[in-house]
Amino acid sequence: MSDRITRNRAFLRELFAGRFQRHALIMSPPMPVPPELGDYTLSSRPVTEWIPAVMEHNREQNRYLEALGDDAVPAMRAIHSNTGVFAGAFGCRIHTYDTETPACALSLVETAAEADRLKEPAIDAPPLDRVWALARAARKALGPDVPICTPDIQSPFDIAALIWKKESMFTAMYDAPEAVQSLVAKCHGLLKKFLLAFKTEFKECNLVHCPVYWAPPELGCSLSEDEAGSMSVDMFEQFCLPTLVDLSRTFGGLFMHCCATADHQYGNFLKIPNLRGLNRVFQAPGPKPAIDAFSGRTVLMMAWISEDTVRDMIRMARSDTRFLFNFTGLPLDEAKAVHERLRPLCSVR
Numbered sequence: 639m640s641d642r643i644t645r646n647r648a649f650l651r652e653l654f655a656g657r658f659q660r661h662a663l664i665m666s667p668p669m670p671v672p673p674e675l676g677d678y679t680l681s682s683r684p685v686t687e688w689i690p691a692v693m694e695h696n697r698e699q700n701r702y703l704e705a706l707g708d709d710a711v712p713a714m715r716a717i718h719s720n721t722g723v724f725a726g727a728f729g730c731r732i733h734t735y736d737t738e739t740p741a742c743a744l745s746l747v748e749t750a751a752e753a754d755r756l757k758e759p760a761i762d763a764p765p766l767d768r769v770w771a772l773a774r775a776a777r778k779a780l781g782p783d784v785p786i787c788t789p790d791i792q793s794p795f796d797i798a799a800l801i802w803k804k805e806s807m808f809t810a811m812y813d814a815p816e817a818v819q820s821l822v823a824k825c826h827g828l829l830k831k832f833l834l835a836f837k838t839e840f841k842e843c844n845l846v847h848c849p850v851y852w853a854p855p856e857l858g859c860s861l862s863e864d865e866a867g868s869m870s871v872d873m874f875e876q877f878c879l880p881t882l883v884d885l886s887r888t889f890g891g892l893f894m895h896c897c898a899t900a901d902h903q904y905g906n907f908l909k910i911p912n913l914r915g916l917n918r919v920f921q922a923p924g925p926k927p928a929i930d931a932f933s934g935r936t937v938l939m940m941a942w943i944s945e946d947t948v949r950d951m952i953r954m955a956r957s958d959t960r961f962l963f964n965f966t967g968l969p970l971d972e973a974k975a976v977h978e979r980l981r982p983l984c985s986v987r
């Protein structure tokens with residue numbers, strides 16, 4: 639492990655759970671796209687066919703880090719997976735498109751009785767068996783020091799909302815709440831057991847899937863909570879919050895992505911112990927409510943942004959605001975220019 643990577647690990651650990659030094663800036667290379675292979679979780683081809691792309695992406699991460707000196711920690715990132723891998727383990731069919739639209743899970747049940755009949759699957763049930771196979775092949779190819787990343791992780795409630803036809807499930811939250819809670823509990827059980835086993839097998843791991851950054855695995859796991867905008871504060875507290883709290887307590891913290899219209903849930907998010915990082919895709923009224931709510935408590939992790947957005951957010955920042963800015967997919971020369979322009983701003987408190 640290079641001195642630069644060691645320093646970056648130490649810096650990010652401090653950013654998430656220690657002394658604030660400055661905002662983080664991570665420039666990630668484009669993900670390799672082998673079109674003839676597609677989504678590795680849906681294919682019957684040997685996962686070793688995806689390893690050249692995994693290795694090339696890791697080499698690119700190291701090349702960018704050497705050229706830029708940013709805050710990245712190169713890792714094995716799962717390529718071409720989809721949001722339905724855990725729903726698929728319950729038996730959902732994964733639908734693919736002729737376009738570049740990512741594959742998605744199709745609902746499996748429509749009624750409370752059908753949901754009650756579902757059993758919690760094993761952590762290596764298809765397509766999760768492909769996740770394990772790729773991770774093991776990557777560990778063999780990349781060596782013991784490169785962190786192995788998880789696939790896309792949806793929250794327990796969001797997994798349940800893929801399994802159960804959504805309009806029927808949301809009605810059942812009023813008419814059959816015990817059935818909804820039971821399915822969420824099964825999704826929570828599968829996810830928790832999977833992550834515990836993943837962390838045990840891959841000592842060097844990155845329990846983060848979105849956006850692109852590294853976090854110490856002892857500081858928590860990462861997930862997407864995108865149904866938060868579809869329900870009231872009380873319903874979120876009843877159906878979503880308990881599993882998020884448990885996962886945070888189990889893994890030492892939580893990193894969360896949420897691209898929903900969910901500003902009204904910030905009070906609930908703050909009930910999650912050790913919410914280390916929050917990635918939002920802001921709608922109106924923009925980032926100010928999040929800065930006000932989470933400064934001094936949670937790192938606001940920004941991705942899919944412009945340079946102007948970075949400048950605006952740093953101007954809005956309070957003295958105790960912590961940001962992680964992630965730019966993904968820029969060619970190296972452009973990434974270097976953006977990094978050179980923004981790095982001085984990240985030191986301003």
